[in-house]
Amino acid sequence: MTFVGNLTLFVLSAFVGYEIITKIPTNLHTPLMSGANAISGITLLGSVVVAGSGSTTLATVLGFLAVVMATINVVGGYLVSHKMLDQFSQRGGS
Amino acid sequence: MTFVGNLTLFVLSAFVGYEIITKIPTNLHTPLMSGANAISGITLLGSVVVAGSGSTTLATVLGFLAVVMATINVVGGYLVSHKMLDQFSQRGGS
Amino acid sequence: MTGVIGFLPESVLAFAYLIAGILFIQGLRDMTHPRTAIRGNKISSLGMAVAVGVTMLWFEILSPLVLLAALVVGTGVGTWLAITVETTEMPQLVGLFNGFGGGASALVAGAELIDLFNQEGAGALGADLTAAAAVAGIIGAITFWGSLVAAGKLHGVVNDSAVRYTGEQVVKAIVLLTALAGSAFLVVQPDLFGAAPLAGWIPAYWFIVAAASVLGVLLVIPIGGADMPVVVALLNSYSGLAAATTGFVLNNTALIIAGTLVGASGLILTVIMCNSMNRSLTNVLFGGWGEEAESEEMEDIYEGQIMSTSPEEVEMLLDTAQRVVIVPGYGMAVAQAQHAVAELADLLDENDVDVEFGIHPVAGRMPGHMNVLLAEADVSYERMRELEEVNPTFSQTDVVIVTGANDVVNPKANTDDSSPIAGMPVLNVSDARTVIVNKRSLSPGFSGIPNPLFAEDNTNMLFGDAKDSMQELVNQYEENH
Amino acid sequence: MTGVIGFLPESVLAFAYLIAGILFIQGLRDMTHPRTAIRGNKISSLGMAVAVGVTMLWFEILSPLVLLAALVVGTGVGTWLAITVETTEMPQLVGLFNGFGGGASALVAGAELIDLFNQEGAGALGADLTAAAAVAGIIGAITFWGSLVAAGKLHGVVNDSAVRYTGEQVVKAIVLLTALAGSAFLVVQPDLFGAAPLAGWIPAYWFIVAAASVLGVLLVIPIGGADMPVVVALLNSYSGLAAATTGFVLNNTALIIAGTLVGASGLILTVIMCNSMNRSLTNVLFGGWGEEAESEEMEDIYEGQIMSTSPEEVEMLLDTAQRVVIVPGYGMAVAQAQHAVAELADLLDENDVDVEFGIHPVAGRMPGHMNVLLAEADVSYERMRELEEVNPTFSQTDVVIVTGANDVVNPKANTDDSSPIAGMPVLNVSDARTVIVNKRSLSPGFSGIPNPLFAEDNTNMLFGDAKDSMQELVNQYEENH
Numbered sequence A, B: 001m002t003f004v005g006n007l008t009l010f011v012l013s014a015f016v017g018y019e020i021i022t023k024i025p026t027n028l029h030t031p032l033m034s035g036a037n038a039i040s041g042i043t044l045l046g047s048v049v050v051a052g053s054g055s056t057t058l059a060t061v062l063g064f065l066a067v068v069m070a071t072i073n074v075v076g077g078y079l080v081s082h083k084m085l086d087q088f089s090q091r092g093g094s
Numbered sequence C, D: 001m002t003g004v005i006g007f008l009p010e011s012v013l014a015f016a017y018l019i020a021g022i023l024f025i026q027g028l029r030d031m032t033h034p035r036t037a038i039r040g041n042k043i044s045s046l047g048m049a050v051a052v053g054v055t056m057l058w059f060e061i062l063s064p065l066v067l068l069a070a071l072v073v074g075t076g077v078g079t080w081l082a083i084t085v086e087t088t089e090m091p092q093l094v095g096l097f098n099g100f101g102g103g104a105s106a107l108v109a110g111a112e113l114i115d116l117f118n119q120e121g122a123g124a125l126g127a128d129l130t131a132a133a134a135v136a137g138i139i140g141a142i143t144f145w146g147s148l149v150a151a152g153k154l155h156g157v158v159n160d161s162a163v164r165y166t167g168e169q170v171v172k173a174i175v176l177l178t179a180l181a182g183s184a185f186l187v188v189q190p191d192l193f194g195a196a197p198l199a200g201w202i203p204a205y206w207f208i209v210a211a212a213s214v215l216g217v218l219l220v221i222p223i224g225g226a227d228m229p230v231v232v233a234l235l236n237s238y239s240g241l242a243a244a245t246t247g248f249v250l251n252n253t254a255l256i257i258a259g260t261l262v263g264a265s266g267l268i269l270t271v272i273m274c275n276s277m278n279r280s281l282t283n284v285l286f287g288g289w290g291e292e293a294e295s296e297e298m299e300d301i302y303e304g305q306i307m308s309t310s311p312e313e314v315e316m317l318l319d320t321a322q323r324v325v326i327v328p329g330y331g332m333a334v335a336q337a338q339h340a341v342a343e344l345a346d347l348l349d350e351n352d353v354d355v356e357f358g359i360h361p362v363a364g365r366m367p368g369h370m371n372v373l374l375a376e377a378d379v380s381y382e383r384m385r386e387l388e389e390v391n392p393t394f395s396q397t398d399v400v401i402v403t404g405a406n407d408v409v410n411p412k413a414n415t416d417d418s419s420p421i422a423g424m425p426v427l428n429v430s431d432a433r434t435v436i437v438n439k440r441s442l443s444p445g446f447s448g449i450p451n452p453l454f455a456e457d458n459t460n461m462l463f464g465d466a467k468d469s470m471q472e473l474v475n476q477y478e479e480n481h
C-alpha cells in the first residue's frame, strides 16, 4: 500500500470515527473512554510478533513486558467497559 | 493498490456514506438525489481520458458522446440541486 | 503517454483524487442541514472539478479540441435543461440525468476496449479488464434505458400504468442470461470475430450492451408510474456501484469513494421510500398494484355519501376558523398549485389564523417533493410539519384543506388490513372539525383504491383543478377581508 | 520466517485485518445507544481477538512459551484489576490502562530496533523505520508517564494540586528539544555508539525514551487533579494516533483504522469536556486555576449568611414536597454515596413524590461519571435528566438536594464575568423553593472559588459526609413513613 493509500484509509477512518462518536450520548462517555482505550491496545499486534520472535534475550524480555502491558490494557479496558455497561443495560431492560 | 486495499476503501466509504446520509432530513431528499446523481457522473474521469486519447475514429466518437452525456449528468445534476436548495436557503435565512 | 503534469510522481494524482473524495464527503455532510446544504452542493461540485481537472492535466490528450467540444456541448445542454425545468418536472429530469450517466459508462467501457484492441491487439484485453467492462456495460445500459423509461413515465410520454403480462419474469430472466453469456464470451475470447472486418468494434461487447438495453426497458415498463422515484433512486445506486467497480479495476480512489457514496445514498433513499409506503422493494420491482381499482366497491362506498362544496362556502368556513392545516399531494404538483396555496396560507396568517402544512413523507412522487415545491413558493421552513408532528394536532384543527392528495389521507391504511396500503402511516385528517378535499373527480390515487374519507360526514369535496380552486379561494378570501 | 498459516497469500492477512477494522467500527456504532452498547463492546473485543489471533498464526513464533506466559500474565492482571476496582476508582484505572498501552508501544519499538540491529546490522535500520520508532517512543513514553501521574493524582497518591513554577514552559520546551535531537541522531546514525559494548541496545533510542518520560511527568504535574480526565482523554487520543502512525510504517490496515478511531474518540471527548467547562484546551494544559481561592472574599460572602440544617429538618421538608430534584457531584463519588442516594429516591418515589436526578455534563471527574455511578446503584435511566431538560423545571420544584456538588451549581458562572467558570452552563437550583446543600465544609470545589449559593436565603447547608448524611436521611424518612 502506498503512502497516499494509507492516508486515504486514515482520512476515511477519521470521518467514520467523527460521525459515530459525536452520536454517542454523554452518559456513555465513560464506558466509551475505557472501550476506546482498549482498542488502542491494538499495538499488541506488534508486541506479539516481537515477543514471539525476539532473537536476542534483551528483545525477548522487552517484548515480554510489552505484551504484558498491552494485554492488561486490552483485557482490562474491555472488562471495565463491560462492567459499566452491564449496569446500564440492566436499567435499560427494566 | 491491492484488491483488499480497494475493498477497505469501499467498506470505509460505505460506513461514511451510511452515517452521513441517514442524517439528511426528508425535506432535503430530492436535492440529495439530484446531487448524488451528479456525483455518480464521476465516470466522467474515464470518459475524458478516452475521448482525449482515442486512437481510432470510432473510439474518439464514442468518447465524445460519453463526455457529452457524463457532463450533462454532472453539470445538470449540480445545477438542479443548487436551484432547489437555493429556495430552501432563502427560507432558512428569513 | 503523459499530459501536462503527468511527469509528477503517481502519488500526486492519487492525492488529488483523495482531496476530491474528501470534498464529496464534506459536501454530503453539509447536506444534513438546510442552512449549509447549498454550500455542500458547491463543495461537492468543487470536488468534481478537482478530479476532472487533474485528470485532464495528467493524461495525454491527443485531441484536445474533441474533448473541449464535448465538454462545452455537455455543459451547455446540462445548464439549459437545469435552467428551463419547471419544479414539477424535476423528478423526470433527475431520472434523465441519471440515465445519461449510465449511458456514458457503457460507451466509455466500449471505447476503451476498442482502443486497446486496435493499439495492442486482443492480448491487451485481460480478463479483469473485460470483466469490468462487461459489468460497466450491463449496469450502464440498464441504467440508461431504465432511466429513460422511468423519466418518460414520469413525464407522461410513456404509458405510466403497470404493464403486466404472463411469463414476464421468465422473459426478463432469459434476457439477463443472454447478457451474461455474452459477457462470458467477451472475457474468454475478446476477439470472438477475429477475422471479420468489424472485429475492431469488439462486437461481443455491443451484443452485451444490446441485451442489457432490452433488459433495462423490460425491467421498468411493468412498474407503475408512481413507483418511478423508487426506480430512479435504485438505478442511481446501481450507477454509483458501477463507478466503484470501475474504480477497483483502475485503482482509482476517487471513483471508489464517490461511487460508494452514491451507491449508499441511492440505496438508503430507496429503502426509506419503500418503508414510508410500507412495501417491500421486491413488491415495488416485481409486483406492483394499481390494476385492481374495483369500481363496484367504490360505488358502494361513495353512493349518496358525497357532499360537494364551493369556494364561497369554504371561504365562509375559513372565516371562523382558528387553526387551518393544508395537506398537499401529488395533484398540487401536477396542477402547479403551490403558489396559490402559499398565497392562501399567507392571507390566513395575516388574518391571525394559525396555519400550517401537514406533509406526508411520500406525498407527491419523490421524497421531499412537497417541501421542494412549497419552498419554491416561499413557504417558510417552520410552517411545514411532518406526519408525526401534525397528526396529534388535527383534533384541535377547525379546517383541513386537502389539495391533490389522496393515498396519504386514506383511512383504509389504518382500518383495512387487506388493502394494499395497509400499515402505511397516514395523516388522520378526519380528526379535524371539517375536512375539505380538493381534487378533480372521485378517481383513486396512485394505489388505485377508493378512499372512504370522501364519504365521511365532516368531509366536503371541492371538485376542480387544484390551481384553479385554490386561486378562486384566494380571490374569495381577499374580497371579504 | 512464517507461522502456521503464513504460507497463505498476503491478502488473507490484510483481509483479516479489514474484518477486525469493521468489527471495531460496528462496536463503536453500537455504543451510540445504552441498549446496544454492551453488545458493541463485545463486538469490538471480538475484533481485537481476530486481529491478535491471526497475527499469532501468521508470523513465526520462535518462543511460544514466552508469548503465552506474557498473555496469561497480562490477562490475569487486567482481569483482576477490572474485577476488584470500585466504581469510584474507574477514572484512575482507565488512566492506568492507557499508560500501559503507551508503555507497550515504547518498549516494542525499542525491541524491534534491537532485533533488527542484531540480526542484520545498522544497515537494516532505514530512515522510515527509525523515524517511526522515534515517534512511537516519544508518544509512548509521554503517554506512559503522563498517564501514571494522572492516575496518581486521581487516586490521591500524587499531590493533586496544580504545581506551578516560573520558567515552567521553558523547561518543558528544552526537554522536548532534547528528545527531538535524540530522534534526529537515531534517524541519521542509528549506530551512534557503534563500537561501544552496549551498541546492541541502541542507546540513542533509550535516550529519547528517557527524555520523553521526563517530559510526560513535567507535562502533567502542573495540571490540577480535577483536569485529569481531560488529560487522560487527550493521552488516549495520542496513543491512538501513535498506533495509526505505526500502521503507516507497517502498512497495517488494522492499526490505521483502530488507531484513527481511538484518536478521534479521545479528541472528541477532550473537546466536549473543555466545552462543558467553558475552557480552552490550552487553558487546561498550560494555565490551570485552583491556586487563587481568596479566603477573605469567601468570608465576605458567607459571613452570617449561612444557615445549617439537620437530617430531621430535611426529612420534614421532604414530607410536604411534591417534587424533589437530587443534584449529585464529585463528593457523591468520593463518599460512595450513590447507593444511599438511590435508596432515598426510591423511598420518595414510593410515597408518590415526583423525584428526578439533575445531572450536569461535567459533574464528577469524568464525562458521564454520575450516570455510571447511579446506574451502578440501580437508578433507572429515565430518572436521570440532563442540564437542558432539568433547568426549566426547578421553578416547579419544592426541594433540591445538592449532594457533593459545588461548581456545577455555582451561580457565579452566570453572574460574574471575571470568575474562572464564567460562561459554564450551571444547574440553576436556586429557582426551587428550598435548596439543601450537603457537603462537609464551606471549602470550595475544584475551581477553588466561593459559591454564593450557600449564602442564599432559600439555601440550607447539611454539613457532613455525603454517604453518612444521605443514609441518615433515609433512616429518618423510613421511620416516619
Ligand SMILES: NC(=O)c1ccc[n+]([C@@H]2O[C@H](COP(=O)([O-])OP(=O)(O)OC[C@H]3O[C@@H](n4cnc5c(N)ncnc54)[C@H](OP(=O)(O)O)[C@@H]3O)[C@@H](O)[C@H]2O)c1
Pocket: C226, C227, C228, C229, C230, C273, C277, C328, C329, C330, C331, C332, C334, C335, C361, C362, C363, C364, C365, C366, C367, C368, C369, C403, C404, C405, C406, C407, C408, C409, C438, C439, C440, C441, C442, C443, C444, C445, C446, C447, C464, C465, C466, C467
Ligand atoms: N413521494 C414519493 O417518494 C413516492 C414514491 C413512490 C410512490 N409514491 C406514492 O404516491 C402516492 C402519493 O400520495 P398522494 O396523496 O400525494 O397522491 P395520490 O394518492 O397519487 O393522489 C393524487 C390525487 O391528486 C389528484 N389530482 C391529480 N391532478 C390534479 C389536479 N390537476 N388538480 C387537483 N387534483 C389533482 C388525483 O385525483 P383526481 O384525478 O380526481 O384529480 C389523485 O387522486 C402514494 O401512494 C405513495 O405511495 C410516492
Ligand SMILES: NC(=O)c1ccc[n+]([C@@H]2O[C@H](COP(=O)([O-])OP(=O)(O)OC[C@H]3O[C@@H](n4cnc5c(N)ncnc54)[C@H](OP(=O)(O)O)[C@@H]3O)[C@@H](O)[C@H]2O)c1
Pocket: D226, D227, D228, D229, D230, D273, D277, D328, D329, D330, D331, D332, D334, D335, D361, D362, D363, D364, D365, D366, D367, D368, D369, D403, D404, D405, D406, D407, D408, D409, D438, D439, D440, D441, D442, D443, D444, D445, D446, D447, D464, D465, D466, D467
Ligand atoms: N466531569 C468531568 O469530565 C470533569 C473533567 C474535568 C474537570 N471537571 C471539573 O470538576 C468539577 C465538577 O463539579 P462538581 O460540582 O461535581 O464537584 P466540585 O465542584 O469539585 O465540588 C465537589 C464538592 O464535593 C464536596 N465533597 C468532597 N468529598 C465529599 C464527601 N465525602 N461528602 C460530601 N461532600 C464531599 C467538596 O466539598 P467539601 O470538601 O466541603 O466536602 C466539594 O466542594 C467542575 O469544576 C468541572 O469543571 C469535571
